[in-house]
Amino acid sequence: MRDKKQFMELKKLTTFHIGGRAKYYYVVNSIAELKKRLAAIRRRKIKYYILGSGSNILVQDRILLGAVIKLGPGFGKIAHQGGKIIAGGAVTIPKLLSYCVKHNLSGAEFLWGIPGTLGGAVMGNAGTRDKSISIIIKSIAGITGLGNVEKIPAEKISFTYRGSNISDIFIITEVELALHKSSIHVIKKKIDTYRQLRSQQPRGYSAGCVFKNPSGQSAGALIEFAGLKGQTNGGAVISQKHANFIINKNGQAKAKNVWELITRIRKTVRQTSGITLALEIKTWGEFK
Numbered sequence: 001m002r003d004k005k006q007f008m009e010l011k012k013l014t015t016f017h018i019g020g021r022a023k024y025y026y027v028v029n030s031i032a033e034l035k036k037r038l039a040a041i042r043r044r045k046i047k048y049y050i051l052g053s054g055s056n057i058l059v060q061d062r063i064l065l066g067a068v069i070k071l072g073p074g075f076g077k078i079a080h081q082g083g084k085i086i087a088g089g090a091v092t093i094p095k096l097l098s099y100c101v102k103h104n105l106s107g108a109e110f111l112w113g114i115p116g117t118l119g120g121a122v123m124g125n126a127g128t129r130d131k132s133i134s135i136i137i138k139s140i141a142g143i144t145g146l147g148n149v150e151k152i153p154a155e156k157i158s159f160t161y162r163g164s165n166i167s168d169i170f171i172i173t174e175v176e177l178a179l180h181k182s183s184i185h186v187i188k189k190k191i192d193t194y195r196q197l198r199s200q201q202p203r204g205y206s207a208g209c210v211f212k213n214p215s216g217q218s219a220g221a222l223i224e225f226a227g228l229k230g231q232t233n234g235g236a237v238i239s240q241k242h243a244n245f246i247i248n249k250n251g252q253a254k255a256k257n258v259w260e261l262i263t264r265i266r267k268t269v270r271q272t273s274g275i276t277l278a279l280e281i282k283t284w285g286e287f288k
């Protein structure tokens with residue numbers, strides 16, 4: 001596999017199907033390789049971004065001057081002992097859940113439908129309205145910008161709703177999860193509940209929920225109340241099915257179109273409800 005590509009089109013690597021090219025793109029498969037790449041990044045004094053499944057980001061249209069690092073299959077292993085799972089940062093949530101089903105491990109069912117990698121899910125404390133991945137994390141391991149390998153127990157991390165205090169340049173290479181043995185019947189039943197919740201969400205190119213839910217409220221409901229459902233800008237549209245989703249309808253929308261819709265939503269919801277919505281998705285590049 002080619003591990004380095006210049007001017008990789010990020011549009012191809014995000015679920016929004018939006019984004020310009022990255023000046024440097026590296027797929028890395030070992031800690032040694034990561035250290036080497038990070039040393040080069042430090043020498044060049046450039047910024048770097050960590051790409052998981054590309055399912056929670058809006059990338060600028062212009063070229064991204066920096067390096068994008070993606071963890072390859074070398075970080076995609078998964079194993080367990082009793083209820084404890086050890087998985088690489090590149091393991092996807094769907095793969096984690098298939099593993100849980102196969103080995104009768106319960107506790108992660110609420111993650112059903114999240115497309116991201118484990119590393120990304122931990123970083124953003126992914127989950128549902130009332131459950132987040134932090135409740136099953138025992139520890140994480142990763143590498144700092146200076147190339148130091150660290151293992152951090154969950155108690156030392158401060159998790160918030162859809163966020164954490166983990167530095168966005170800390171590369172999560174491994175995650176330890178605390179699950180428990182259960183019957184396949186119970187696990188599948190729980191997954192079905194979450195599958196149903198997710199079925200109310202729209203399909204198409206998107207980055208999932210755009211905004212965080214304000215405390216005790218629903219961002220989707222607030223956007224609907226503001227009368228914004230169905231509004232468009234270029235190829236970007238505020239979903240009719242769930243207003244907290246922006247869909248790149250024809251695959252041709254630009255980051256600029258989405259950003260303008262985001263600005264419109266924030267402004268209108270502030271006027272109609274007095275609430276300033278905070279972004280749940282991450283942005284890469286410059287957005288004003």
Ligand code: EPU
Binds near residue numbers: 127162218
């Ligand atoms: N609602 C509306 N109008 C809308 C959308 C929603 O009135 O256009 C109402 C619904 O009727 C419901 C309430 O808002 O009463 C909550 O909606 P939903 O159950 O869809 O949950 P959510 O709070 O919008 C959260 C997560 C989702 C996750 C679901 C799973 C956030 C920001 N979102 O959505 O996560 O899939 O729970 O239940 O926390 C994501 O992280 O990307 C994401 C989509």
